[in-house]
Amino acid sequence: MSDTSRPDSTIGYDCVALDCADPAGVAQFYADLLGGRVEADPDGDWFNVLWDGPRIATQLAPDHESPDWPRGQQQAHLDFVVVDIAAAHERVLALGGTALDPTSPPQPAPDRGFRVYADPAGHPFCLCRPTEDAWG
Structure with missing residues (x-):
């Protein structure tokens, strides 16, 4: 024992x-x-x-082989907290990441508190707002 x-x-x-x-x-x-x-x-x-x-x-x-999210299993993902989603969105794209869900640029007062991206190898990760009113 x-x-x-x-x-x-x-x-x-x-x-x-x-x-x-x-x-x-x-x-x-x-x-x-x-x-x-x-x-x-x-x-x-x-x-x-x-x-x-x-x-x-x-x-x-x-x-x-990159995960085929959302059609297949995502395996695992990372969550990052951001206050300025628009600036973080542009940074992800400029660095070679891809917007997965939604693919359109961030809008004021979004319906949900996260957006899904993929790194250059296809691993999904999320940018999340820290509080309900962070993007308001």
């Missing part, structure tokens, strides 16, 4: 790792989006995005 109260049995959060065919490019996308920097593994197969939030990592998966 294991002792779960021992300090060495504690589990802590490390990172979210995203598989992709271009881990350097996807890491740079998130670093630019979040105002962070990229730290590369010496082998070039793993990249860390270091910023003010939890670490995001990208790893080489040469045969990676």
Whole structure:
């Protein structure tokens, strides 16, 4: 029987790792989006995005197939909080991301508090408003 109260049995959060065919490019996308920097593994197969939030990592998966959201499973996604959705929307597109839902530019007083995008490798992520009145 294991002792779960021992300090060495504690589990802590490390990172979210995203598989992709271009881990350097996807890491740079998130670093630019979040105002962070990229730290590369010496082998070039793993990249860390270091910023003010939890670490995001990208790893080489040469045969990676992008999720086919919303037609297929999205597998997993990241949520980011933004106050100025219009500015964040333009930044995502300028960095090579894609608007998935809705695809049109943000409008004042939206019906819902999030918008879905994809990074350059096709991983879905959401830009979410922090409160009900943040976009009002």
